[in-house]
Amino acid sequence: MLQQVFNTLINASIYALFAMGYALVFGVLDILNLAHGAIFMLGAFTAVQAVLGWHWPLVLAIPLGMVVGGAVGVVLDLVAVAPLQARGSGFLTPLISTIAAGIVFENISLGLFGPDAYSFPTSVFPQTPITIGGAVVQPVDLFVIGLTVCLMVGLTAMLRYSTLGKAIRAVAANRLAAQLLGINVARVVAITFFLASALGALAGIFYGLELQDSISFNMGGSVQLRGLAVIVVGGMDSIPGVMLGALALASSETIGITEIGSSYTDAIAFGLLFLILIVRPSGILGRRGSRVV
Amino acid sequence: MIQGPILAELRDVSRFFGGIHAVDGVSMTVRAGAVHGLIGPNGAGKTTLINLLTGFYRPTSGRILLDGQRLDGSRPHRIARRGVARTFQNIRLFSALPAIDNVLVARRRGTVRRSLGRLLYFPAAARAEQVERDVAGQLLGQLGMDAGSRRPAGTLSYGDQRRVELARALATEPRLLLLDEPAAGMNREETDRLGTVIRELVRPDRAILLIEHDLPLIMAVCDRVTVLNFGRVIAEGAPAEIARDPAVIEAYLGTEDGDADL
Amino acid sequence: MGGLSGALNTWYAANNNLINDSGLNAILALSVFVMLACGLLSLASPAYMAIGAYTAALLSNNTGVPFPAQMAVGALLAGVVAFVLGLPLLRLRGVYLAICTVGFVAITQIFFNTWTPGGGGNGISISAATTTWQIYLILAILCFLLWRLEGSALGRSLAAIRLDEEAARSLGIDTVAFKLGAFALSGILAGLMGVLYARLHYYIDPSTFGFDTALSALTYVVVGGSLTTLGSPLGAILITALPEWLRALNDYRTVVNGLILLAVILFLPGGLVELPSRLRRLIGAGARRLRRSPETRG
Numbered sequence: 001m002l003q004q005v006f007n008t009l010i011n012a013s014i015y016a017l018f019a020m021g022y023a024l025v026f027g028v029l030d031i032l033n034l035a036h037g038a039i040f041m042l043g044a045f046t047a048v049q050a051v052l053g054w055h056w057p058l059v060l061a062i063p064l065g066m067v068v069g070g071a072v073g074v075v076l077d078l079v080a081v082a083p084l085q086a087r088g089s090g091f092l093t094p095l096i097s098t099i100a101a102g103i104v105f106e107n108i109s110l111g112l113f114g115p116d117a118y119s120f121p122t123s124v125f126p127q128t129p130i131t132i133g134g135a136v137v138q139p140v141d142l143f144v145i146g147l148t149v150c151l152m153v154g155l156t157a158m159l160r161y162s163t164l165g166k167a168i169r170a171v172a173a174n175r176l177a178a179q180l181l182g183i184n185v186a187r188v189v190a191i192t193f194f195l196a197s198a199l200g201a202l203a204g205i206f207y208g209l210e211l212q213d214s215i216s217f218n219m220g221g222s223v224q225l226r227g228l229a230v231i232v233v234g235g236m237d238s239i240p241g242v243m244l245g246a247l248a249l250a251s252s253e254t255i256g257i258t259e260i261g262s263s264y265t266d267a268i269a270f271g272l273l274f275l276i277l278i279v280r281p282s283g284i285l286g287r288r289g290s291r292v293v
Numbered sequence: 294m295i296q297g298p299i300l301a302e303l304r305d306v307s308r309f310f311g312g313i314h315a316v317d318g319v320s321m322t323v324r325a326g327a328v329h330g331l332i333g334p335n336g337a338g339k340t341t342l343i344n345l346l347t348g349f350y351r352p353t354s355g356r357i358l359l360d361g362q363r364l365d366g367s368r369p370h371r372i373a374r375r376g377v378a379r380t381f382q383n384i385r386l387f388s389a390l391p392a393i394d395n396v397l398v399a400r401r402r403g404t405v406r407r408s409l410g411r412l413l414y415f416p417a418a419a420r421a422e423q424v425e426r427d428v429a430g431q432l433l434g435q436l437g438m439d440a441g442s443r444r445p446a447g448t449l450s451y452g453d454q455r456r457v458e459l460a461r462a463l464a465t466e467p468r469l470l471l472l473d474e475p476a477a478g479m480n481r482e483e484t485d486r487l488g489t490v491i492r493e494l495v496r497p498d499r500a501i502l503l504i505e506h507d508l509p510l511i512m513a514v515c516d517r518v519t520v521l522n523f524g525r526v527i528a529e530g531a532p533a534e535i536a537r538d539p540a541v542i543e544a545y546l547g548t549e550d551g552d553a554d555l
Numbered sequence: 556m557g558g559l560s561g562a563l564n565t566w567y568a569a570n571n572n573l574i575n576d577s578g579l580n581a582i583l584a585l586s587v588f589v590m591l592a593c594g595l596l597s598l599a600s601p602a603y604m605a606i607g608a609y610t611a612a613l614l615s616n617n618t619g620v621p622f623p624a625q626m627a628v629g630a631l632l633a634g635v636v637a638f639v640l641g642l643p644l645l646r647l648r649g650v651y652l653a654i655c656t657v658g659f660v661a662i663t664q665i666f667f668n669t670w671t672p673g674g675g676g677n678g679i680s681i682s683a684a685t686t687t688w689q690i691y692l693i694l695a696i697l698c699f700l701l702w703r704l705e706g707s708a709l710g711r712s713l714a715a716i717r718l719d720e721e722a723a724r725s726l727g728i729d730t731v732a733f734k735l736g737a738f739a740l741s742g743i744l745a746g747l748m749g750v751l752y753a754r755l756h757y758y759i760d761p762s763t764f765g766f767d768t769a770l771s772a773l774t775y776v777v778v779g780g781s782l783t784t785l786g787s788p789l790g791a792i793l794i795t796a797l798p799e800w801l802r803a804l805n806d807y808r809t810v811v812n813g814l815i816l817l818a819v820i821l822f823l824p825g826g827l828v829e830l831p832s833r834l835r836r837l838i839g840a841g842a843r844r845l846r847r848s849p850e851t852r853g
Contacts, residue, residue, distance in 0.1 A: 032650050083821060092596055092649070096777055097820045099770060103813030111810070221766070225661060228654045236650075267665045270658035277651055278643045347725060373727035385722040387715050397708070398715045399726045408707035412700055422708070465726060 002135040008250045010141055010210060013148035016246035017203035018223055019230035020155070020239070021196035027172040027237045028192045029085065031094045035076055035102035036200050036227065037220025038109075043069035043201020044208040044215045045109060048118050058124040062205055069201020070194040076101050077193040082186060102220070109217040117216040120209055144206045151199070156239055168192055172237070229273040248272070296516055297325035300500040301346070301364075301469050306355030307524075308341055315341040317524035318355070323469065328491060328501045330511040330532070333521035334544055339504045340382060342521070343471050346502075347379050348372040359469065374401070376468030380458045380475055388447025392457045393440050396429040399464035432460040436490065451478055459490075469500050476507045488514045512536065520544065571687070577795040578690040579752050583768075584775035584787035585697060586744035591781045592705075593737045594717035596649060598769035599640065599656035600745040602663035603633040605764035607749025609673045612759060615683035622683070626750050633746025634739045641738030645731060660766060667761040678760025685754040693751070694788065697744065701784040713737070774812055778819045780826025789828055 018040060025033045047065035050056040056064070080097040125140040159165035170178040171188045179185050207223065208215040226249060234245025252272055301323040308316040316338045323329045331339050344350045345357060348369040357365040359375055367375075378399075387395050403421055410418020430440035436456040446457055455475060462470060472491070476484045484507055491514050494501060505511050511518060511532060518535045520528040522544040528535055535541055567574065583600055590597040607629035614620040614628065640659060644652050668676045704710050715723040716730050724730050753759050771794075779790020794812060823829060 032654075080817060080821070092591070092594075093820055093824060095596065095650070095653070096773065097817060099773070100813045100816035100820060103770070104810055104817065107810035107813060225657065225766075228657065232651065232654055267662050270662050273658050274655060274662075277647055277655055349721070349725075369721075369724045370727050370729045373725055379725055381722070385719050387718040387722065389718055390711075390714060394711055394714075398711050398723070398728070400708075401727050404708040404712065408704060408709035411707040412703045425708075461726070 002133040008254045012246040012250035019227045021200035024196040035098040037224030038102040038105035040204035041220040044204035047205045066198040070198035073193040073197025117213040229269040296327040300325040302358040304356045309353045326497045327516040330515035330518040331504045337521040338524040378462040378465045378467035379471035382473040386446045400425040577792040581788035581791035582748040584791040587772045588787040593713045596653040597656045601764040601768040603742040603745035604749035606633040607746035608753035611750040611753040612681045629750040630743045630746040634743035637742025638739040680758045683754045780828030786826045786828040
């Protein structure tokens with residue numbers, strides 16, 4: 001039982017980090033970044049390339065992956081999103097633009113790394129199992145959960161107390177007013193993309209650490225959909241909502257696997273999504289109209 | 294200024310948004326054949342009132358009647374079909390479509406028949422379509438617009454866009470026409486011309502509700518004026534009476550002496 | 556004359572699949588188009604396509620139901636499913652609606668993966684056939700009807716809903732009814748395509764009816780032109796045929812798709828169908844600038 005709790009927490013951590021990227025971008029731009037799954041993949045590939053190809057220690061590979069992911073996010077913003085924002089294009093055009101960018105990123109990866117699946121070597125993390133209660137966990141599991149929790153707390157604090165955080169919330173609440181207050185909206189948006197993508201990249205690295213043979217050019221696909229389920233369930237623009245949504249999704253998947261069998265986990269994710277949207281279109285914790293990231 | 298029977302009626306209508314009483318116990322009647330002004334400081338509830346009349350909001354309490362039949366609670370498009378048309382404070386044209394199409398969209402008579410007939414080139418459908426096109430063209434022409442222009446309506450001048458929006462509203466053959474600050478952004482001369490146009494729209498079976506900040510326009514054009522403040526009716530009567538009403542003067546200018554300019 | 560028809564025959568024989576697939580993709584693109592035409596992004600078309608395909612498969616394999624009837628049944632079923640899907644989805648804001656359609660496709664795929672009458676994950680073969688002529692005739696009829704509709708009062712109403720839904724409502728347009736109609740039409744079109752697809756390929760399995768197919772369809776519409784009927788077949792044929800034209804780049808086909816999509820979105824939002832008029836305007840503006848004397852040139 002406790003074992004399943006840990007499994008749930010691991011999945012929830014990855015989903016939460018990933019979905020946070022959606023939430024941040026949606027908060028400031030009202031746009032869903034559908035290239036996020038590709039960035040998730042690029043983060044994982046960067047880290048595994050560093051470890052396998054250049055023999056970097058994991059402790060350096062992870063920040064590298066995050067930085068590269070963040071940088072790709074900024075490029076995405078500058079090339080595919082910001083110009084459309086300037087034109088006032090509504091929600092559909094930027095969405096399609098990010099879809100296109102995602103396709104391009106995926107195929108660059110396919111060209112660079114081929115269709116094979118990669119793994120982190122087991123040597124990157126000590127393999128000694130730790131027993132807690134009745135559950136057996138690996139150190140990497142605790143790392144994933146622990147770092148995620150720290151980052152969530154840090155993000156919440158940053159948004160609440162730091163100048164940048166306030167600027168982000170201002171832009172999320174009312175773009176025009178933020179501009180009138182002297183905030184450089186374009187820069188805040190770019191920084192938000194960096195943050196969001198760095199988190200997504202980290203989620204990809206964690207995914208690669210947790211699952212063998214999982215790093216491949218199209219690994220973003222299923223996580224992408226799950227991430228959507230998370231923010232829809234939890235509300236697109238609230239951090240506690242994302243965390244709640246991630247837990248809800250991960251829990252229902254764990255329960256689903258034991259009760260129904262693993263081929264239905266996708267169906268569970270979407271069944272939940274449908275149900276929530278129909279009953280409460282703004283998600284469990286989301287706020288219609290007003291936005292507070 | 295002869296006024297006809299009651300066309301629209303609000304009975305003790307309120308609309309609350311959480312703690313905000315946007316409209317608070319408003320009762321008023323709008324008579325056919327008249328131009329009825331609605332004035333009040335910003336935030337007094339005027340646009341909310343229009344939104345209630347068009348069904349965009351439901352009243353928190355109270356009733357709205359059109360021709361004696363209940364209006365509130367109906368969906369916006371049904372209310373529009375019963376003859377309530379409006380123009381918007383910040384123009385909402387279909388900016389990618391040319392002026393003529395903007396007005397044609399409002400002509401809902403036989404749309405399905407015309408469209409299906411068009412699939413197979415039925416002449417009757419083409420004739421019906423031409424009839425509507427002529428009506429739309431006429432409406433635009435009456436307001437001084439070029440009906441043949443294919444320019445996207447969004448590229449027209451501000452004044453022209455207002456004209457197209459008015460033509461569009463008129464195309465629905467409304468019984469109750471709601472004009473939300475049509476003079477916004479106009480100079481004195483344009484506003485006077487607008488006033489003439491509005492008076493020309495008066496018909497025995499139609500009522501016009503005019504929301505405006507431009508008080509000379511209200512004075513010149515309206516048969517009756519209702520004044521709102523903080524969601525409540527603070528005065529109602531002929532324009533001249535309203536101008537002298539101390540409650541109205543206070544609402545606009547505060548308790549200090551100042552140019553009433555009414 | 557014999558030389559020409561001989562050449563055409565050779566060309567056709569060599570590019571048979573491409574020609575057929577282009578035609579089918581064009582119909583699928585139309586299914587996405589009718590939703591975009593009223594301002595909704597729906598990625599559910601592969602699900603409707605699946606319904607049409609499996610209907611055709613079962614009817615062909617187990618009954619003597621003729622081809623036209625198969626089309627009618629498949630299209631109708633898909634249309635009804637689309638309508639029912641639309642009912643709850645219409646209260647959702649654009650992005651949420653799109654996400655739900657993605658979810659619906661995933662659920663439908665899972666359903667067909669476990670549905671034994673359809674062969675589950677192994678798919679099912681169909682003992683029927685479709686010719687290129689049938690596909691293109693149907694495509695032509697659909698394009699014609701939709702094009703006529705576009706210029707009609709109903710088409711104008713859809714455009715109004717797309718441009719400003721609230722203003723449309725204020726003019727008496729029943730936006731919910733229109734959008735549900737668009738949902739149903741989208742289902743009918745994709746269902747029809749599914750029937751043709753199954754009969755053309757002789758075999759279907761759930762993997763075809765997924766998110767990637769939806770994205771491709773969206774690409775056809777956006778690249779070809781999302782504002783007018785003829786954009787969809789244009790985009791579909793162009794992009795489906797592209798790898799043939801760029802045989803060297805065949806491996807990079809999806810990248811090229813993505814890049815084209817990106818380029819069109821950024822620089823030509825009305826799609827390729829707008830290209831002639833855009834060029835005309837550019838040339839006109841350039842000519843005007845040349846004609847102006849140096850003093851008045853800005």
